[in-house]
Amino acid sequence: MQPCPAVPLSNGLRVPVLGLGTSHDGGYSHEAVVYALQECGIRHIDTAKRYGCEEALARSISESKVPHEDLWITTKLWPGDYGYQSTKQACRASAARLGVEYVDLYLIHWPDCTVPGRSNREVRADTWRALEEMYDEGLCRSIGVSNFLISHLEELKEDCGVVPHVNQVEFHPFQQPWELVEYCRREGIAFEGYCPLAKGQALNHPLILELAKKYNRSASQICIRWSIQNGVITIPKSTKPHRILENCKVFGFMLSEEDMASIERLHTDRKLIHLTYPLWNG
Ligand SMILES: NC(=O)C1=CN([C@@H]2O[C@H](COP(=O)(O)OP(=O)(O)OC[C@H]3O[C@@H](n4cnc5c(N)ncnc54)[C@H](OP(=O)(O)O)[C@@H]3O)[C@@H](O)[C@H]2O)C=CC1
Numbered sequence: 001m002q003p004c005p006a007v008p009l010s011n012g013l014r015v016p017v018l019g020l021g022t023s024h025d026g027g028y029s030h031e032a033v034v035y036a037l038q039e040c041g042i043r044h045i046d047t048a049k050r051y052g053c054e055e056a057l058a059r060s061i062s063e064s065k066v067p068h069e070d071l072w073i074t075t076k077l078w079p080g081d082y083g084y085q086s087t088k089q090a091c092r093a094s095a096a097r098l099g100v101e102y103v104d105l106y107l108i109h110w111p112d113c114t115v116p117g118r119s120n121r122e123v124r125a126d127t128w129r130a131l132e133e134m135y136d137e138g139l140c141r142s143i144g145v146s147n148f149l150i151s152h153l154e155e156l157k158e159d160c161g162v163v164p165h166v167n168q169v170e171f172h173p174f175q176q177p178w179e180l181v182e183y184c185r186r187e188g189i190a191f192e193g194y195c196p197l198a199k200g201q202a203l204n205h206p207l208i209l210e211l212a213k214k215y216n217r218s219a220s221q222i223c224i225r226w227s228i229q230n231g232v233i234t235i236p237k238s239t240k241p242h243r244i245l246e247n248c249k250v251f252g253f254m255l256s257e258e259d260m261a262s263i264e265r266l267h268t269d270r271k272l273i274h275l276t277y278p279l280w281n282g
């Protein structure tokens with residue numbers, strides 16, 4: 001298997017361009033995560049308090065025997081924890097559940113929140129200040145945001161000091177927010193795409209199937225390769241070891257410019273992911 005390249009962040013740290021998702025949709029598979037680490041060379045895992053699997057992930061990492069210093073672990077702050085003090089508590093609790101001294105990347109999961117008597121903008125700024133301090137203290141080696149639009153990033157720029165290292169956003173053949181991608185590039189914010197397979201929905205599309213045939217690859221490999229060739233960090237999820245292995249074999253081929261452009265024409269206005277309520281769930 002070809003090695004996975006890494007993308008440099010504005011703070012000089014390097015993130016493996018391909019990671020493994022662990023969202024609660026479809027459940028958590030200990031065997032699959034251990035296999036990803038031991039057999040597929042996965043060194044980047046994306047999780048969140050919301051996914052409820054941080055403790056399970058700690059057990060899988062421990063069993064894999066891959067040391068934390070060789071791994072990139074991202075976790076996220078859920079809106080119910082926004083605010084200066086509660087953010088710090090939530091991050092320490094995530095690190096404790098993950099069994100780590102520090103997290104490699106800590107993200108504000110959504111821009112939205114509901115704190116009575118306070119604007120979302122004020123709450124986001126307080127929350128971000130807590131992340132900035134945890135970054136300075138080393139509890140978070142990088143800090144970032146998720147699902148932020150240009151307007152949220154512009155406000156944060158006015159209100160706070162550290163520019164987010166990463167913005168993690170929905171990105172797949174049916175959802176291509178190019179204006180946001182370009183904005184992040186200009187501002188030095190690494191763009192990370194989630195749902196690279198459109199939750200599996202892209203795998204049956206006739207164009208993706210046609211390209212899979214043309215390149216003698218699977219539909220998932222075409223989608224993942226397309227994200228990576230666009231310079232986007234990507235985190236497909238599977239609970240099946242053989243599919244994780246398949247999803248990692250994306251570095252030995254290139255899609256032509258023409259085929260990249262043909263996938264670009266699949267964009268729709270429809271997002272698959274929306275913030276799920278209540279925001280304060282555990
Ligand atoms: N910041 C945010 O708000 C969000 C972040 N995320 C992150 O992004 C990750 C990826 O997104 P996710 O929602 O999981 O969706 P993906 O686009 O990664 O698709 C996952 C689905 O595709 C299936 N699949 C995976 N590989 C293959 C394959 N080779 N062949 C056929 N089917 C396959 C999986 O099924 P099976 O398990 O059965 O293989 C699963 O149903 C999440 O796990 C999470 O970490 C996701 C949503 C929102």
Ligand SMILES: O=C1CO[C@H](CO)[C@@H](O)[C@@H]1O
Pocket residue numbers: 023024025048050109273274275276
């Ligand atoms: O990361 C996520 C995983 O999926 C959830 C929906 O099921 C989202 O709310 C969330 O942002």
